[in-house]
Structure formats: structure tokens, C-alpha cells
Amino acid sequence: MNFWFAVFRQAGRNLRQTWTSQLMTFLTVSLSVLIFAFFYLIYTNMIGASDRLSDDLRLIVYLEDDPGPEMQEQLRRKINNFDKTEAILFISKAEAYERFAKQLGKDSDILTDMPKDFLPASIEVVPLKSLRGYNQIKLFSEYLATLPGSEKVQYGQEWVERFYYVTRLVTIVVLLSGTLLILTATFMVAYTIRLTIMGRHEELELLKLVGATNNYIRTPFLLEGTIQGFMGSIIGLCALYILFQWISRHFAGPGLLNIFNFSFFPPMVIVCIIFGSIGLCTIGSFTSIQKFLKI
Amino acid sequence: MSRPVPTQDPVETKKLPGNTMIEMIKVSRTYVPDITALSDISFAVDTGELFFLIGRSGAGKTTLLKLICNMDTPSKGLIEVAGHNINNLKGNKLAHLRQKIGVAYQDFKLLSDRTVAENIAIAMEVSYKKASAIRLRVRDLLDQLQLADKHDTLTGDLSRGEQQRVALARSVANSPRLILVDEPTGNLDATTTERVMELLNRSNKAGATIVIATHDASIYKDGNHRVMELRNGKIHSLSRNSR
Ligand SMILES: Nc1ncnc2c1ncn2[C@@H]1O[C@H](COP(=O)(O)OP(=O)(O)OP(=O)(O)O)[C@@H](O)[C@H]1O
Numbered sequence: 175m176n177f178w179f180a181v182f183r184q185a186g187r188n189l190r191q192t193w194t195s196q197l198m199t200f201l202t203v204s205l206s207v208l209i210f211a212f213f214y215l216i217y218t219n220m221i222g223a224s225d226r227l228s229d230d231l232r233l234i235v236y237l238e239d240d241p242g243p244e245m246q247e248q249l250r251r252k253i254n255n256f257d258k259t260e261a262i263l264f265i266s267k268a269e270a271y272e273r274f275a276k277q278l279g280k281d282s283d284i285l286t287d288m289p290k291d292f293l294p295a296s297i298e299v300v301p302l303k304s305l306r307g308y309n310q311i312k313l314f315s316e317y318l319a320t321l322p323g324s325e326k327v328q329y330g331q332e333w334v335e336r337f338y339y340v341t342r343l344v345t346i347v348v349l350l351s352g353t354l355l356i357l358t359a360t361f362m363v364a365y366t367i368r369l370t371i372m373g374r375h376e377e378l379e380l381l382k383l384v385g386a387t388n389n390y391i392r393t394p395f396l397l398e399g400t401i402q403g404f405m406g407s408i409i410g411l412c413a414l415y416i417l418f419q420w421i422s423r424h425f426a427g428p429g430l431l432n433i434f435n436f437s438f439f440p441p442m443v444i445v446c447i448i449f450g451s452i453g454l455c456t457i458g459s460f461t462s463i464q465k466f467l468k469i
Numbered sequence: 470m471s472r473p474v475p476t477q478d479p480v481e482t483k484k485l486p487g488n489t490m491i492e493m494i495k496v497s498r499t500y501v502p503d504i505t506a507l508s509d510i511s512f513a514v515d516t517g518e519l520f521f522l523i524g525r526s527g528a529g530k531t532t533l534l535k536l537i538c539n540m541d542t543p544s545k546g547l548i549e550v551a552g553h554n555i556n557n558l559k560g561n562k563l564a565h566l567r568q569k570i571g572v573a574y575q576d577f578k579l580l581s582d583r584t585v586a587e588n589i590a591i592a593m594e595v596s597y598k599k600a601s602a603i604r605l606r607v608r609d610l611l612d613q614l615q616l617a618d619k620h621d622t623l624t625g626d627l628s629r630g631e632q633q634r635v636a637l638a639r640s641v642a643n644s645p646r647l648i649l650v651d652e653p654t655g656n657l658d659a660t661t662t663e664r665v666m667e668l669l670n671r672s673n674k675a676g677a678t679i680v681i682a683t684h685d686a687s688i689y690k691d692g693n694h695r696v697m698e699l700r701n702g703k704i705h706s707l708s709r710n711s712r
């Protein structure tokens with residue numbers, strides 16, 4: 175008979191005695207882990223997607239006319255004056271035409287009647303990786319619009335803008351559901367542990383009288399919180415994984431998910447969520463023990 | 470938990486001479502508003518002694534036993550058990566001392582939703598005795614107290630006399646150095662009373678100090694032991710039985 179055997183036996187008795195409220199707590203913890211992890215998964219995927227999008231991000235400045243070599247040099251200097259860039263690429267009308275023709279491939283014969291200069295010349299500016307915030311890109315594009323000969327600046331404004339706001343929204347939801355998780359986990363666990371302590375009042379008193387040490391009495395309750403946190407997070411994450419599989423299967427193929435390249439949490443994040451949940455539930459049981467198990 | 474501040478210097482916890490198990494000096498216990506359960510009690514019990522505490526109902530016997538096992542704290546005075554000032558003990562030290570004190574409470578304090586065997590085992594489980602040793606000891610005690618067939622009965626379903634014996638079995642199970650017994654024979658017939666006293670005498674021979682609070686003259690009138698009588702919370706007499 176050693177300490178841990180005694181602790182596990184006692185925790186088992188606790189679970190058996192108040193199993194209905196234990197089950198409720200367990201479900202609540204699972205559900206809040208599920209909700210939090212769901213939004214967090216969306217969040218990480220959006221961050222991943224926005225990274226990928228901004229890798230491809232380039233600002234295109236359409237020009238009135240093909241710039242001569244001197245003009246190119248001047249433009250290049252002006253652009254770099256505002257901020258350093260990854261690359262600046264000049265595309266003449268002819269080059270634009272050839273690109274377009276190439277993109278059309280075997281349909282390129284529809285271009286035969288078109289004049290070779292019907293497409294405008296442009297500058298492709300690839301901003302520095304460090305300049306990828308939404309506001310910075312916007313400022314940059316406003317600056318580019320003031321360049322001499324510039325007609326219009328394009329970088330998929332609407333897309334970027336919408337994406338930016340959705341990301342912000344998801345961040346808020348993640349924070350809210352995270353708070354929810356913290357509150358439910360700690361309060362529900364604290365509540366059930368309190369119930370258990372009340373229900374076992376007589377036995378706890380007796381244990382003290384026959385000389386049970388504080389650890390002997392308290393550890394089973396702490397362990398109970400730990401088990402709740404562990405089981406709750408495992409089940410919550412499993413449910414999320416099943417949901418994730420279902421979504422990937424049903425929305426597979428070209429479309430939104432491909433841009434997102436929807437992927438599940440890396441192992442590190444899973445471990446963090448599990449330990450976070452365990453920590454919170456243990457804290458919950460600890461507060462109850464401190465309050466209701468005076469020794 | 471707020472304890473009354475002991476009147477003695479709290480640092481003073483020096484060991485008593487090895488042959489004193491319990492020492493009380495000027496101990497009083499009053500309950501609000503003005504009930505004096507014990508007043509000015511001073512006496513000592515030697516290690517290995519079989520000591521009887523008698524007195525009418527309400528004399529303060531239970532209160533005295535509760536003070537000795539630190540279930541209750543004195544309003545005034547000093548209590549030392551096995552050389553420890555028991556009211557200054559806290560936490561694990563108190564727990565370890567309590568493991569060495571077996572108490573059979575007047576109200577039994579059995580867990581009614583657990584079996585007889587489980588109730589007795591509790592006292593041994595808290596000091597991490599081996600499960601096999603616990604099983605053996607429980608069987609042995611139940612045999613001695615003629616309860617062998619009640620091993621798996623819930624204590625809530627037992628008669629009072631049976632419950633009383635389970636409480637006694639629990640108090641001696643962990644082979645404590647000090648055994649406090651409150652009314653061990655209140656609900657028992659003569660033969661069973663004898664069994665109970667045999668068990669206690671055996672523990673006493675094995676070295677345990679035993680304090681028995683009782684009304685039952687039949688269990689203390691024979692033998693060569695000290696009997697202390699309480700009256701209205703005061704020591705009325707303390708004398709050695711001389712057969
Ligand atoms: N918690 C308490 N609050 C108030 N009064 C108490 C309390 N406990 C005991 N008393 C009083 O203290 C006195 C002594 O009680 P105690 O239980 O020690 O008597 P006793 O000698 O054990 O009696 P009995 O033989 O009936 O068991 C009684 O008058 C009792 O009413």
C-alpha cells in the first residue's frame with residue numbers, strides 16, 4: 175500500500191460517488207475545449223493563409239506609357255525612397271502582350287487582330303517581407319499612385335481588406351472562447367470538487383481523526399481536477415479532429431480551402447492545449463480545496 | 470481553525486520522561502455561554518497503563534477523551550501526549566501522532582455506506598499498511614469480536630452493539646500506542662463484554678496505553694488499575710483498584 179495507490183483509490187471513489195456531476199463537468203470541459211480549439215484552428219489557418227497570400231503579394235502600378243530607361247531609373251529611385259523593396263519589375267506594353275498571349279495558350283489566336291500595345295505598361299513592386307501589414311500596404315499603394323505617369327495601383331485591395339477584418343474578428347472570437355474555456359473549466363471543476371467535498375464531509379472528518387496527512391486527503395481531489403482537464407481536452411480535441419476531417423472531406427477540391435490549405439494543429443499545439451486544460455482544471459480543484467477543505 | 474492560545478510558553482515542548490503517555494495540567498474546557506464541561510483537571514497516565522475514567526452521564530468523560538486526541542481544544546491548561554504539546558501540533562506532525570492514537574468514539578463515527586471491513590481498514594490505510602496485512606488484521610479482529618460473518622455488511626445495517634465492536638476494532642487495528650475507548654460495552658451482553666475486554670487487555674499486554682471511559686462497573690471493579698472518577702467536570706477521586 176503506497177501513497178499513489180491510496181490516492182487513486184480515493185479519486186476513484188470520488189468519481190463513483192458524484193459521477194453525474196463529474197460527467198457534466200467532463201462534458202462542459204470537453205465542449206469548451208472544442209469551441210476554443212475550433213476557433214483557434216480557424217485562426218491559425220487564417221494566419222497561415224495570410225502568410226501565404228502575402229508571399230505572393232505584389233503591387234501593380236499601371237502606367238500611361240512605356241517608361242524610357244531614364245524614366246525607369248527615376249521611378250525605381252522614387253519607389254525605393256519610400257521604402258526598400260524586394261523587387262521592382264518593369265513590364266512594357268509588348269511584354270504584357272506576350273505574357274497575356276502565353277496565358278491564353280492555344281487560344282492566343284484571338285489576339286491576332288489586336289494591336290500589340292493594347293495592354294498598358296506596368297511596374298510590379300514586391301514589397302519587403304517586413305512591410306506586410308495591411309495599413310502599410312495601403313500607405314505604400316497610396317504613395318505609388320502619386321508616381322509620375324501612374325494611372326492606377328492594384329493589389330487586390332478588397333480581398334486584402336476583407337481578409338484583414340475577418341482575421342481581426344477571428345482573433346476576438348479566439349480570445350473570447352479562450353476566456354470562456356478558462357472560466358468554465360475552473361468554475362465547473364471547482365464546483366464539482368466542492369460537491370464531492372460536501373458529499374464526503376463525514377469521511378474527510380474521520381480521515382483527519384485517524385491521522386490521514388494533508389496530502390492523503392487533498393491529493394485525490396487535485397488528481398480529480400487533473401483527470402477532468404486531461405479527459406476533457408482529449409475528448410474535445412478528438413471531436414474537433416473528427417469535425418476537421420468531415421469538413422476537409424466535404425469541402426475538398428478547388429475553392430476556399432485550397433487557398434487556406436486547411437491543416438490540423440501541429441503536435442506542439444495539441445500538447446499545449448492539453449496541458450493548458452489540465453492546468454486550469456487543477457487550479458479549479460485547488461481553489462475549492464483551499465476554500466472548503468480546511469485542515 | 471482558530472485555537473485558544475495556550476497559556477504555556479509555546480516553545481516549551483520538551484520530552485516528558487519516557488514513561489508518561491498522557492499528562493494534563495490544569496485543563497479546563499468551557500462551552501459558550503457558560504457550560505463548564507471540565508475544570509482544573511491535572512493527572513498523568515503512564516505508558517502501558519490501563520486507566521479507567523468513570524462518572525455519571527454529563528460528568529465530562531467524553532470531553533476529556535476528545536481533548537486527549539485533539540478533537541477538541543482546551544480553554545485553559547496544557548495537554549501533552551507522548552511528549553508532544555498536542556495543541557501546538559499541526560499538519561503532518563499531528564497526523565502522524567494521530568496514527569498512533571486509536572479512538573473508539575461514543576457515537577462510533579462509522580461510515581454507514583461502507584462495509585465493516587472497509588471501516589476497519591481506514592485506520593490502517595492512512596499509514597500505508599500493505600493491503601494483504603490489512604486483510605489479515607481485519608479478519609483477525611472480526612474473529613476476536615465475533616463479527617466474522619459481518620465482514621461485507623454495510624455498517625449502517627448493523628445493530629448498535631455490532632457497530633460498537635466495529636468502532637472498537639477500528640481503534641485497535643493499526644496497533645496504536647494509545648487507545649482511547651468511550652463506553653465500549655454500553656450496548657453489549659455479558660459474554661460479548663468479556664470478549665471486548667479480552668481484546669483490550671491483549672492490546673494492553675502488547676504495550677498499548679489504554680484509557681477507557683465507562684459507566685460499567687463490571688469492567689473496572691476487578692484488576693489492579695487506576696480509576697479516576699469525574700463529577701461535574703472535576704476530579705472527584707483517583708485511586709488504584711486493590712482487587
Ligand atoms: N459541544 C458542546 N457544547 C455544549 N456543551 C457541551 C458540548 N459537549 C459537551 N457539552 C457538555 O459538557 C458536559 C460533559 O459532556 P460529556 O459528553 O463529556 O459527558 P460524558 O461524561 O461523556 O457523559 P456520558 O456518560 O453521557 O457520555 C455535558 O454537560 C455536556 O452537555
Ligand SMILES: [Mg+2]
Pocket residue numbers: 530531532575651
Ligand atoms: Mg460520553
